[in-house]
Amino acid sequence: MxxxxxxxxxxxxxxxxxxxxxxxxxxxxxxxxxxxxxxxxxxxxxxxxxxxxxxxxxxxxxxxxxxxxxxxxxxxxxxLAVGDMKVSGTIVIGTVKGDLHDIGKNLVAMLLSSAGFQVTDLGINVEPAAFAAKVKETGADFVGLSALLTTTMPMMPATISALADAGVRGQVRVLVGGAPVTQSWADEIGADGYASDAGAAIKIAKELGALAG
Ligand code: B12
Missing domain, CATH: 1.10.1240.10 (Methionine synthase domain)
Incomplete structure (x- = not known):
């Protein structure tokens, strides 16, 4: 080996x-x-x-x-077993506008899907309004935003604003992640949750889901 x-x-x-x-x-x-x-x-x-x-x-x-x-x-x-981490819910996920990195986002999508989530993956370079439109269309419980560049991190608050403009901010929990993203950034921009890796993303989705339920 x-x-x-x-x-x-x-x-x-x-x-x-x-x-x-x-x-x-x-x-x-x-x-x-x-x-x-x-x-x-x-x-x-x-x-x-x-x-x-x-x-x-x-x-x-x-x-x-x-x-x-x-x-x-x-x-x-x-x-990649998820053990007792079974959750259920729907999530719209994507990499924010201007950012082409998708390996981490794909991993999070993959694990959330194997944990029972219904995942809609919008891919890379996703416009704030496209996230908002998909959340509105699907009535998703969560939206997951991925950014790997410090220069694209501001697209996260821009996407949160777009959700508000579309009138869906109150019905969806926003999860953020990606190498430069931190808990304090998540707090600063008013996201509902941050996870440093795919396993933690399932955990936080479960916690937030339980809080809402
Ligand atoms: C692979 C890679 C690329 C590939 C991407 C291929 C692809 N299909 O994704 C390519 C070659 C295209 C690329 C391009 C660029 N890259 Co690049 N790239 C990387 C690299 C080496 C690895 C990223 C990766 O896949 N990591 C592995 C995955 C598993 O980890 P992850 O993405 O962090 O994801 C985990 C967590 O963050 C979290 N997570 C991720 N997303 C989400 C979402 C949610 C909702 C949640 C909850 C959690 C979560 O869970 C994931 C799984 O555990 C990083 C270095 C690094 N160590 O991060 C640089 C890096 C991100 N790139 C960098 C740069 C500068 C660029 C370019 C600007 C280079 C250039 N001059 O053109 C371009 C930008 C292109 C663009 N507009 O996006 C810099 C960013 C610096 C900065 N702080 O802004 C880095 C840090 C490299 C460096 N040290 O300089 N890159």
Whole structure:
């Protein structure tokens, strides 16, 4: 079985076949899918981020790493058990306007869906008004906003304003997340919940759902 360091290198260098073989070998050895995700795939993207910042990796290589990670995620997807975290409800989720990052958002959508949520994923670069229109159309319980760039974080309060303008702010709970997002940012913009990862997103959705129910 490859070490997590080896798995990280497979993601970073875009070695898809080696990664898939490595994940299968790790699963065969009894490694938990959640641990492979966290210590292998997500940890690899942190390395990629640092190298990107240091200009040791550039967009094409980062994209290749991202695609490789997604291929690995597909193998793990059915195994990412949610245990007793079952919730129910509906959520409209997307990456805010100007932002094209979707790996984290997809992971949150995937886990919420396996936890029992009905998920409407609007994709990337979503206009504030498009979030509001979808919430209105579906009567969703939650709206999830993802932002990975400090420059796109202001689209979160802009989206909250759009929900208010559409007259649906009172009926939907707003969850925010993404690497630069914090609890204090969530408080500042009047979001209802913040989660640092997909597991925490299910937990907070459950808590807020229970509060509302
Ligand atoms: C992959 C990547 C890319 C890929 C994206 C591919 C894709 N399909 O997503 C590409 C190459 C396209 C890209 C482009 C750019 N990127 Co980029 N990218 C990254 C990188 C390396 C990884 C992001 C990632 O996927 N992480 C793994 C996932 C699993 O983690 P996550 O997204 O944080 O999500 C988790 C949580 O945050 C949370 N979460 C996420 N969303 C939500 C939503 C809700 C509702 C909740 C509750 C929780 C939640 O749960 C998730 C799962 O656990 C990061 C570095 C990093 N470490 O974040 C830089 C990074 C985000 N990028 C950065 C930059 C600067 C850019 C560019 C501007 C580069 C350029 N010069 O063009 C462009 C911007 C393009 C745009 N307009 O969006 C900077 C941002 C700096 C900043 N603070 O603003 C970073 C931090 C890299 C760096 N250190 O410099 N990037």
């Amino acid at each position: 490859p070490s997590y360091d080896e798995i990280k290198v497979y993601v970073e260098t875009g070695q898809k076949d080696a990664l898939l073989a490595g994940i299968h070998a790790a699963l065969d050895q009894g490694q938990p899918a959640q641990e492979i995700l966290q210590e292998g795939l997500i940890a690899a993207m942190d390395v990629v981020g640092a190298k990107m910042e240091a200009e040791e990796m550039f967009i094409p290589e980062v994209l290749r790493a991202a695609k490789t990670m997604e291929a690995g995620l597909e193998v793990l997807r059915p195994l």
